[in-house]
Amino acid sequence: MTMLPEKTDKKLGLVIDLDICVGCHACVTSCKEWNTSGYSAPLTDFNPYGADPHGTWLNRVHTYEAGEGHDGRTVHFPRSCLHCEEPACVTVCPTGASYKREEDGIVLVNPDTCIGCKLCSWACPYGAREYDYAEGVMKKCTLCVDRIYNETIPKEDRIPACVRACPTSARHFGDLGDPKSDVSKLVAKREGYDLMPEMGYKPVNKYLPPRPARDGRATTDTPTRPNAQQGKEPSSGTTSTADKFFAWADTVLSR
Amino acid sequence: MHPAYSVILFTTASGAGYGLLALGSLLALLGVIQPERWLGFALFGIAFALITLGLLSSTFHLGRPERAWRAFSQWRTSWLSREGIIAAFTYAPAGLFAFGWVIFGNISPPWNLAGWITCICAIVTVWCTGMIYASLKTIPNWHHPLIAPLYLLLAIASGSVLLNMVLHLFRQPAEIAGYIAIVSLTAGCLVKLLYWRSIDGAPGTHTAEQATGLGTIGKVRPLEPPHAQPNYVMREMGFAVARKHAVRLRLLAVLFGFTLPIATTVLVLTLNASVGLSILGSVTAFTSMAIGMVIERWLFFAEARHVVTLYYGAQTV
Numbered sequence: 001m002t003m004l005p006e007k008t009d010k011k012l013g014l015v016i017d018l019d020i021c022v023g024c025h026a027c028v029t030s031c032k033e034w035n036t037s038g039y040s041a042p043l044t045d046f047n048p049y050g051a052d053p054h055g056t057w058l059n060r061v062h063t064y065e066a067g068e069g070h071d072g073r074t075v076h077f078p079r080s081c082l083h084c085e086e087p088a089c090v091t092v093c094p095t096g097a098s099y100k101r102e103e104d105g106i107v108l109v110n111p112d113t114c115i116g117c118k119l120c121s122w123a124c125p126y127g128a129r130e131y132d133y134a135e136g137v138m139k140k141c142t143l144c145v146d147r148i149y150n151e152t153i154p155k156e157d158r159i160p161a162c163v164r165a166c167p168t169s170a171r172h173f174g175d176l177g178d179p180k181s182d183v184s185k186l187v188a189k190r191e192g193y194d195l196m197p198e199m200g201y202k203p204v205n206k207y208l209p210p211r212p213a214r215d216g217r218a219t220t221d222t223p224t225r226p227n228a229q230q231g232k233e234p235s236s237g238t239t240s241t242a243d244k245f246f247a248w249a250d251t252v253l254s255r
Numbered sequence: 256m257h258p259a260y261s262v263i264l265f266t267t268a269s270g271a272g273y274g275l276l277a278l279g280s281l282l283a284l285l286g287v288i289q290p291e292r293w294l295g296f297a298l299f300g301i302a303f304a305l306i307t308l309g310l311l312s313s314t315f316h317l318g319r320p321e322r323a324w325r326a327f328s329q330w331r332t333s334w335l336s337r338e339g340i341i342a343a344f345t346y347a348p349a350g351l352f353a354f355g356w357v358i359f360g361n362i363s364p365p366w367n368l369a370g371w372i373t374c375i376c377a378i379v380t381v382w383c384t385g386m387i388y389a390s391l392k393t394i395p396n397w398h399h400p401l402i403a404p405l406y407l408l409l410a411i412a413s414g415s416v417l418l419n420m421v422l423h424l425f426r427q428p429a430e431i432a433g434y435i436a437i438v439s440l441t442a443g444c445l446v447k448l449l450y451w452r453s454i455d456g457a458p459g460t461h462t463a464e465q466a467t468g469l470g471t472i473g474k475v476r477p478l479e480p481p482h483a484q485p486n487y488v489m490r491e492m493g494f495a496v497a498r499k500h501a502v503r504l505r506l507l508a509v510l511f512g513f514t515l516p517i518a519t520t521v522l523v524l525t526l527n528a529s530v531g532l533s534i535l536g537s538v539t540a541f542t543s544m545a546i547g548m549v550i551e552r553w554l555f556f557a558e559a560r561h562v563v564t565l566y567y568g569a570q571t572v
């Protein structure tokens with residue numbers, strides 16, 4: 001049913017920390033590995049070892065450069081379905097194959113009723129839906145619905161495969177509708193943000209911004225070289241013994 | 256957006272078919288066209304053929320055509336579903352009206368009721384087609400107030416050029432159809448030019464910085480792509496036509512789609528030409544318009560840019 005639930009009991013989603021993601025693509029491969037035999041199975045690949053390999057993947061990691069020179073950063077940027085609260089990908093679907101679950105807010109595609117019209121992928125601003133050319137149906141991140149409630153696997157594995165695989169803990173999973181949850185607190189503390197908020201889709205997944213660079217210019221608690229101290233001229237090549245002494249004394253005393 | 260031939264054929268052919276259905280029924284109901292049997296046969300035959308060809312070709316676009324019937328279920332939210340339902344329903348009143356006209360030579364009550372319903376359904380179907388595109392916020396070129404009116408106007412224009420041709424072929428008075436063709440083509444051309452002006456003048460409001468949220472650091476540009484070869488998203492949404500090709504194609508669309516059909520229709524109307532020449536003129540007008548509409552529709556897709564391209568190097572959309 002493509003009518004959106006008025007509200008969902010939970011807002012399950014991911015929080016992705018752009019400060020510590022190292023762009024290793026472990027979440028990408030583990031997502032593929034789990035889901036190619038999970039709810040969305042199979043995730044078909046074409047020509048995997050040929051010149052033009054392509055296939056269906058539910059999670060992708062981009063790498064961007066942002067800013068210039070000293071302030072420039074390299075940012076690894078994982079991108080998967082954000083399980084939006086107002087997802088037009090669901091409302092445009094003519095068959096009801098796309099739907100948003102009332103109990104937890106997960107957005108899913110029913111592979112048995114999807115006709116492969118692709119309109120939902122046009123309606124998604126985030127490129128989160130990938131059509132499976134072999135199966136003729138749309139695939140997308142399931143938030144690992146077949147893991148998180150799965151009582152046949154060990155408790156510590158009942159989180160999305162991408163979260164479980166991340167070696168740096170850059171991905172977090174939880175209920176973003178509950179302000180007391182760990183993920184909500186993390187988002188509040190780190191000022192997590194929405195992608196393209198102007199689209200009005202109200203993504204549930206949040207991104208944590210890279211922290212500002214830590215160096216002499218950005219922070220004040222790093223040791224500074226004596227001759228770079230306030231009010232002092234940079235030392236020239238002809239430093240007097242007295243200057244050297246004061247510099248030495250300064251360093252010792254300020255320890 | 257990737258210009259899929261099945262969707263180009265669907266929107267142009269079924270647009271012309273519904274335009275012909277609406278105008279042919281309307282002019283007959285108003286007494287402008289006589290419900291002559293073979294004329295009716297040809298009119299409905301061509302309209303049904305174009306509509307059916309369009310609908311079939313749109314199902315070729317589906318990954319699972321055998322499940323197409325499921326698309327009738329979500330009319331409460333989906334314009335595609337609404338379009339499917341009304342498109343399929345239109346066959347019923349149109350079939351009835353055609354039956355009365357062709358078999359009994361009768362379009363007076365109660366047959367006329369079917370005629371009016373046909374007319375309304377044909378128009379609503381085309382409007383729904385336009386709304387499928389106009390409702391997508393992700394493609395600013397389509398999320399534009401002129402898109403649905405343009406779809407309707409171009410369907411009426413192509414329907415009237417087609418009607419004009421059929422009337423000439425059946426040696427029926429075609430003046431009114433000719434006038435409607437000239438007016439709707441002119442209006443269609445003006446609105447299309449206005450639309451192009453509007454999208455060319457609108458600077459992209461979505462940026463790579465908003466898409467990634469990294470604008471606080473500075474300008475954002477891709478360093479490493481997420482995949483070595485284009486994935487589905489890039490194949491479907493990443494299509495871009497070179498600016499200079501687009502300009503040339505726009506010229507061709509205006510020339511074939513509007514200028515030539517208007518000119519030939521005006522000539523046929525004013526020159527009081529012989530039957531043979533009038534037929535030649537109206538057939539030329541239709542052929543030229545068909546070419547123009549296909550170019551116009553190809554551009555409609557090829558020029559449309561999707562916000563997801565912001566993740567793949569586009570600076571603004």
Ligand code: SF4
Pocket residue numbers: 080081082083084087088089090107123124125126127128129140201
């Ligand atoms: S990210 Fe895209 S596919 Fe996922 S819910 Fe939002 S609009 Fe739909």
Ligand code: SF4
Pocket residue numbers: 092093094095096097098109113114115116117118119120121137138
């Ligand atoms: S591709 Fe499938 S899920 Fe997407 S809109 Fe079409 S029917 Fe719905």
Ligand code: SF4
Pocket residue numbers: 030031032034035058059080081140141142143144160161162163
């Ligand atoms: S939640 Fe599951 S399906 Fe979604 S990106 Fe992570 S591993 Fe893939």
